[in-house]
Amino acid sequence: MSAADIETALAQLVAFTSGTEWADIPEPVQKRATLVLCDDIAAMVAARGEPEIVALHDGVAKSAGQPEATVFNARGQRFDRYSTALANGCAGDWAELDEGYRRVICHAGVYCLPALLAEAEAGRHCTQDLLHALVIGYETVARVARAFTFPNLVLHPHGSLAAVGAAAAVSALRRVPQDIAIGAISSAATMVLPGPYTHPIQGSLVRNVWPGISAQTGLRAVDWAAIGIRGLPSALHDVYTDAFGAAADAEQLSGGLGEAWAISDGYHKVFACCQYGHATIEATKKLLQQVPVERVAAIHLETHEKARIMDNPDPDTTIAAKFSIQHIAATAAVHGSGGAEAFSSNSLHIPEIMALRHKVSTSPYEPLPDWPNDRPTRVTWTLDDGSTLTEEVMSARGGPDLPFTPDEIRAKIHGIVDGPYPAMGAVVDELLDLESAALSRPWDETVRGMTGA
Incomplete structure (x- = not known):
């Protein structure tokens, strides 16, 4: 596949997205956009108390320009749009509760929204225009992710894709001419971060700031x-091809435009860790209904390669815990869930979890099924009497094949935001119901309604 083929396909994609209005987007896709918007804002709010995020936001405040957009940390901070995009982008993936794109490795929502939220508030764009730009940006970066595939997990997509999503989304919000949109997307591609996939597995918190840096870059x-x-x-x-070594497929950029929308293939998370381990948590919860964790002598996981790569039995940071298949299996068994507490800094040092992590072994799940069952896990517990119990989950809930209901995601959002932002839940409900008054309202007024400012 030549560079000329990709160039032509990108022009076709931008021509399509530039000519697409909100009314052209099917209502189910519009509703998905509001769900992604509200879920990812909640993910930002969820990280507000992390000590590194508190320090990062305070550090950004020292050099920030004239306040024009809101940082969703419940501390009333407002910065210039670029600093706000950085601050919210760094928070967006910190708790591992943001939405993702299920077809390939891509968290398209958090690649678009930090820049979009800041730009929409600073520029007083209406909420409907923000949502329209989210759909366009999501479509663009998801198609880029599909068009360039790698033989193994070397580059983390938060670094290698986020700037492209931000540029595409902001271009759509500003309604720039097609040549400028192509130029911005192309510029952003040259300014992506070659973030190694090994970094989160080995506990490097720098991975969490890649979407924030990229949001600034996209703007x-x-x-x-x-x-x-x-x-x-x-x-x-x-x-992506010449420098990073990806295989290119121009058809993924421009094929079937308007037939299906990428945002419809997103997934949502209720477990605060990498999605590759969610099937392990679901299977573990089934096992806990049969025997208590105190009887577990060993844990064996037959699972997919993306989960097996997360091999770190002694995680020393919260991000390492969220990307450790041993910790995922052990903490789910001890806590009975995969919520925030199961991946807190405290969870790293609980003796029962520490011991159980070293009793986890893995092997390939064979034969590996096709999508959407391409991330299965079979969990076998060996008990204290030598007997075994096994549970299997072919596909974790949350994706388009086994989606959470809108009410389940609504409840998740409320559970996160109602405490720090008592007024936000009512605004979220208006947005999720696609109320016309909420859609036509300027985004800066919507934010004031959410935050009580």
């Missing part, structure tokens, strides 16, 4: 494209 890419500073239209191929 700047649109600014600069408008004044003639643009990447080459072949930049997607130049970066």
